[in-house]
Amino acid sequence: MSPNDVRIPTHSADAVRKIEASCRIVADVLQHLEGYIKPGVTTIELDAIAEDFIRTRGGEPAFKGYQVDRKIYPYTLCISVEEEVVHGMPGQRELSAGQIVSVDVGVCMDGYYGDSAYTFGVGEILVEKQRLLDATKESLRLGIEQAKDGNRVYDIARAVQSCVENQGYSVVRELVGHGIGQHLHEEPPVPNFVPGLLHRTRFPNVPLKSGMALAIEPMVNMGMFHVHTASDGWTVFAADGKPSAHFEHTILIDGATPRILTEWN
Ligand code: MF3
Numbered sequence: 001m002s003p004n005d006v007r008i009p010t011h012s013a014d015a016v017r018k019i020e021a022s023c024r025i026v027a028d029v030l031q032h033l034e035g036y037i038k039p040g041v042t043t044i045e046l047d048a049i050a051e052d053f054i055r056t057r058g059g060e061p062a063f064k065g066y067q068v069d070r071k072i073y074p075y076t077l078c079i080s081v082e083e084e085v086v087h088g089m090p091g092q093r094e095l096s097a098g099q100i101v102s103v104d105v106g107v108c109m110d111g112y113y114g115d116s117a118y119t120f121g122v123g124e125i126l127v128e129k130q131r132l133l134d135a136t137k138e139s140l141r142l143g144i145e146q147a148k149d150g151n152r153v154y155d156i157a158r159a160v161q162s163c164v165e166n167q168g169y170s171v172v173r174e175l176v177g178h179g180i181g182q183h184l185h186e187e188p189p190v191p192n193f194v195p196g197l198l199h200r201t202r203f204p205n206v207p208l209k210s211g212m213a214l215a216i217e218p219m220v221n222m223g224m225f226h227v228h229t230a231s232d233g234w235t236v237f238a239a240d241g242k243p244s245a246h247f248e249h250t251i252l253i254d255g256a257t258p259r260i261l262t263e264w265n
Pocket residue numbers: 062063064066068073078087104105106115116178215
């Protein structure tokens with residue numbers, strides 16, 4: 001069997017309803033947080049607001065306590081500022097005008113997950129940064145458009161990558177999107193680039209089927225795609241120090257018309 005033929009289980013109608021419910025909370029958290037993204041707010045304040053919001057709605061923060069390798073992630077949000085790409089940790093740092101800040105949030109409720117990220121501008125931002133945000137958001141939209149029955153994972157990857165690279169930006173290689181459902185991270189991986197020959201086993205070009213839920217999440221660097229991990233063990237940042245943007249939606253494949261489950265704006 002070719003690695004491209006791995007079959008991904010699809011979700012039942014009941015499972016889809018539960019994924020939808022978690023995704024609704026995720027979307028509402030991001031919308032709620034938008035009102036607090038201002039110069040002077042600390043990222044730990046945003047984290048507390050998000051955790052409270054999620055628990056009030058009956059959900060649990062999906063990232064808090066999540067284990068990757070031997071490390072446990074201790075916060076509700078990942079907040080990644082400027083050249084930070086993803087997995088930035090909330091702390092006493094204050095946001096300042098002109099920064100871009102990616103807020104990533106996951107929720108688990110009734111045993112099912114939702115996951116989404118949005119990159120906000122703090123106050124007025126330079127037009128160069130706004131263009132980066134627009135391009136990343138557009139690449140996500142074009143990737144989602146390919147998430148239909150009969151297509152394959154690389155159709156998503158190709159759409160994202162060409163949108164990003166045609167505008168002179170680069171797609172991060174080390175981190176990818178993912179299936180989602182009863183776990184935060186499920187098969188298949190969803191790269192934002194068409195893998196080279198050597199990586200096609202790691203990223204099989206699996207067929208997309210109605211009932212699959214995917215978290216599609218382009219991470220786009222203004223400069224080169226190379227990244228490093230900070231000494232905190234989590235924060236991934238652009239090696240060249242240039243700004244990076246991250247947008248993510250959980251979507252459901254449903255015939256030819258993907259359903260975005262974490263839409264809020
Ligand atoms: N949305 C991020 C992802 O899909 C979530 C970070 S997971 C963490 O990888 F909990 F490890 F932070």
